[in-house]
Amino acid sequence: MSEPHGWAPSGVEVDRRAYRRSRARRSALISVVSTVVVVGAIGLVVVNSSGWPRVRSTFFDLGYGWRVLPDILGGLWLNIGLMLACGVCILVLAMLVALTRTLRGPVFFPLRVLATAYTDVFRGLPLILVLLLLGFGVPSLRLSFLPRDPLFWGCVSLVLVYGAYVSEVFRAGIESIHPSQRAASRSLGLSHAQTMRFVVVPQAVRRVLPPLLNDMVALQKDTGLLYVLGAVAYDAILNAKIETAKTFNYTPYVVAGLLFILLTIPMTRLTDWVARRQGWSEGNDGSGPRATRGRAGRRHRSEPDPQRRGIGANAEGSVG
Amino acid sequence: MAEALLSVRGLRKSYGDTVILDDFSVDVAAHECVTVIGASGSGKSTLLRCINLLEPVDDGQVFLDGIDITDPRIDVDRSRASIGIVFQSFNLFPHMTVLDNVTLAPRRVHGVPRDEAEATALTLLDRVGLRDKAGARPDALSGGQQQRVAIARALVNQPKLMLFDEVTSALDPELVGEVLSMLADLTSDGMTMLVATHEMGFARQISDRVLFLAGGTIAEQGPPAQVLSDPVDPRTQQFLRRIIEAGRL
Numbered sequence: 001m002s003e004p005h006g007w008a009p010s011g012v013e014v015d016r017r018a019y020r021r022s023r024a025r026r027s028a029l030i031s032v033v034s035t036v037v038v039v040g041a042i043g044l045v046v047v048n049s050s051g052w053p054r055v056r057s058t059f060f061d062l063g064y065g066w067r068v069l070p071d072i073l074g075g076l077w078l079n080i081g082l083m084l085a086c087g088v089c090i091l092v093l094a095m096l097v098a099l100t101r102t103l104r105g106p107v108f109f110p111l112r113v114l115a116t117a118y119t120d121v122f123r124g125l126p127l128i129l130v131l132l133l134l135g136f137g138v139p140s141l142r143l144s145f146l147p148r149d150p151l152f153w154g155c156v157s158l159v160l161v162y163g164a165y166v167s168e169v170f171r172a173g174i175e176s177i178h179p180s181q182r183a184a185s186r187s188l189g190l191s192h193a194q195t196m197r198f199v200v201v202p203q204a205v206r207r208v209l210p211p212l213l214n215d216m217v218a219l220q221k222d223t224g225l226l227y228v229l230g231a232v233a234y235d236a237i238l239n240a241k242i243e244t245a246k247t248f249n250y251t252p253y254v255v256a257g258l259l260f261i262l263l264t265i266p267m268t269r270l271t272d273w274v275a276r277r278q279g280w281s282e283g284n285d286g287s288g289p290r291a292t293r294g295r296a297g298r299r300h301r302s303e304p305d306p307q308r309r310g311i312g313a314n315a316e317g318s319v320g
Numbered sequence: 321m322a323e324a325l326l327s328v329r330g331l332r333k334s335y336g337d338t339v340i341l342d343d344f345s346v347d348v349a350a351h352e353c354v355t356v357i358g359a360s361g362s363g364k365s366t367l368l369r370c371i372n373l374l375e376p377v378d379d380g381q382v383f384l385d386g387i388d389i390t391d392p393r394i395d396v397d398r399s400r401a402s403i404g405i406v407f408q409s410f411n412l413f414p415h416m417t418v419l420d421n422v423t424l425a426p427r428r429v430h431g432v433p434r435d436e437a438e439a440t441a442l443t444l445l446d447r448v449g450l451r452d453k454a455g456a457r458p459d460a461l462s463g464g465q466q467q468r469v470a471i472a473r474a475l476v477n478q479p480k481l482m483l484f485d486e487v488t489s490a491l492d493p494e495l496v497g498e499v500l501s502m503l504a505d506l507t508s509d510g511m512t513m514l515v516a517t518h519e520m521g522f523a524r525q526i527s528d529r530v531l532f533l534a535g536g537t538i539a540e541q542g543p544p545a546q547v548l549s550d551p552v553d554p555r556t557q558q559f560l561r562r563i564i565e566a567g568r569l
Contacts, residue, residue: 183374184411188425189401189477198424203415 061251068243068252075236076259082223082235086158087216093163098170099196115167122164127225130157135229154226162219169211173204210275217267221260236260323386325350325512326371326481331380333363333370340366342536344380348481351510355523355544358533359559364516365408367533368483371514372405385480401429404474405483408490410466412458412473418445419454422473429477444472448502464495471502482506484515500526520563524548532556 009017046052100108100115122130134153138146147153177200185195205212227238236259240252324347331344340363348354356364369375371382373389373396382390389399412421422441426432432440445451448468450461458466467487474482484503488496500522507513507526517523523530523544530547532540532555540553551557 180407180409180411181413183369184407184413185424186397187372187374187400187403187405188473189397189429190425191397194428198428199413203413206415 057249059250059254061249064247064249065251065255068240069255071239071243072236072252072256072259075239076256076263078235079220079223079237079260080263082155082158082226083216083220086155086162086223087219089155089159090162090166090219091212093159094166094170095201097163097167098174099201101167101171102174102196104192119164119167122160123168125161127157127161127222128228130161131225131228133157134160135226150229151226154229158219158222158226162215162222166212166215169208169215170204173208174200176207177203210271213267213271213274217264217271220264220267224256224260324348324383325352325385326514327383327386328367328371329381329383331367331370331382332378333366333375334378339536341370344537346531346538348512348514350480350512352529353507353511353513353515353527354529354531355527356514356516356531356533357518357520357523357559358531358539362533363536364533365485368405368485368514368516371481372403372483373400374405397429401425401477402479403481403483404477404479405485406467406470406474406487408486410458410463410470410490412466412469414458417455417457418450418461418469421458421469422476425473425477441472441476444475445469447505448472449498462495463491464498467491467495467499468502471499471506475506480512482511482513484513484517486516486518488517488519518563520548520560532559534559 097115097118100111101119103112131154134157135150138153139148139150174196181199181203182195185199186192190198224235224237227235227241230238236256240256243252244250326346326348328344328346331341332339333341340361344363344367346354356367358364366375370377373382377390380390381388384399384402387394387399389396412418413424416424419438419441422444423432423434423437426437426440427434442451442454445454448471450465450468450472453461453465453469458469461469470487487503488499491499496519500519503513503515503522504526515522515527525544527544529541530544531538532547532551532553534553534555540547540551540556547556548560551560
């Protein structure tokens with residue numbers, strides 16, 4: 001923190017800062033000590049309990065875990081690929097459905113009904129049921145014009161179910177944009193479609209980014225459910241299942257679980273970060289002169305500050 | 321009066337059982353500045369929104385340059401583009417820079433190339449004294465500055481008619497002046513304007529004619545000096561008495 005020119009903190013302020021620093025050091029020390037004590041105590045209790053050796057050898061067999069890691073990691077790439085491919089399809093489908101539901105006028109009535117029925121049905125159905133119905137059911141129809149690959153139908157299931165959820169997220173975002181924005185846009189002569197495209201949707205998407213990313217984290221995990229479709233998709237979970245079936249040692253599941261956690265943590269952090277920023281700052285349309293943008297940008301970024309400062313002050317207060 | 325630029329004929333608008341405008345008629349000549357005053361809920365905003373077709377009307381017609389814009393067979397977006405409106409709450413697009421706010425309509429509605437649209441927009445921003453804010457986002461501006469941007473945005477379509485819907489009501493008192501002086505400039509440039517306002521000083525000094533709205537229609541109209549100083553209708557008298565009591569005249 002650099003001070004502006006021509007100002008040096010007064011004696012009172014220097015004193016206050018020194019006091020705050022000493023309090024901060026003290027509370028850091030307390031938190032370290034208490035963490036070590038609590039974690040150590042839990043560890044001691046667990047390790048010394050009678051069943052621990054068996055738990056360790058069944059769930060935490062390090063050597064075995066290391067041996068199966070490459071196979072499971074290989075499968076994880078499939079999960080990541082599925083997540084990305086399905087994610088893109090979901091966003092497109094969901095946006096189309098959400099936009100369809102905002103259309104007014106009798107011409108669009110059937111489309112609106114269709115979109116509403118779609119969200120109602122696929123939000124209500126358990127994902128596993130859709131997977132079984134489409135993944136096994138459709139290929140068994142033996143209709144020549146339909147793909148037979150269960151993996152394809154697995155992805156379709158994910159897209160359909162998640163598309164329904166995500167379309168509701170988009171719709172909530174679109175409806176959260178104040179009608180005055182629409183009025184302003186229409187008053188300038190923009191059509192309904194142009195208003196959606198340039199005014200409403202860009203704001204709506206920014207607003208729902210945190211819940212959207214949250215759904216993507218959930219999707220990342222749910223790609224694991226495709227394992228029920230069997231040998232077509234050697235994803236991380238199926239590989240873990242195969243390994244476990246060979247030895248009745250559950251370490252591969254733990255390995256797969258850890259990998260999924262490692263995968264979702266960055267996504268979750270990203271979500272948190274986006275939610276915190278929750279701003280227009282540096283919007284994605286890079287148009288307009290840049291000359292004064294820095295100035296405006298700073299204003300934006302400084303906006304959440306009072307809140308953060310407030311939280312900081314509270315934390316400080318509660319330590320003392 | 322010569323052929324009116326704006327002609328409202330028998331306009332009716334209601335929300336549920338509440339009739340806001342009832343058989344409302346008014347003519348505004350080209351280059352005329354007309355202020356609309358009246359109590360809250362008297363229909364000032366509704367009138368402006370109906371003229372701009374932001375609200376569907378129950379009955380009656382609105383003619384702009386002799387063309388009935390309430391006719392469903394005409395292109396609503398085209399007619400709207402020739403009427404500028406400025407709102408009480410600015411309604412700038414918060415995700416765009418000031419410049420993008422102003423160039424949106426020319427680029428998307430009229431298909432003007434970006435360079436040309438930006439040049440025009442910068443000229444307009446210059447006129448409202450905000451050229452240096454072109455790259456800023458609306459929420460980095462003061463209320464008065466935002467409202468001036470909104471005026472520039474409405475002017476960029478080169479409207480025949482400008483509607484102002486209580487444009488200073490959401491501003492801090494010290495910022496009202498900068499926006500009102502913009503309106504005064506527009507009047508002296510010969511813009512045709514319909515201004516709903518609570519600023520009696522503005523109505524008195526700038527406008528050619530004052531309409532006092534009550535009971536869904538024009539209770540009284542005339543030159544500002546007459547309506548504001550020597551009102552005939554008892555409702556106008558009462559309204560102005562309250563304004564004076566509130567220290568606003």
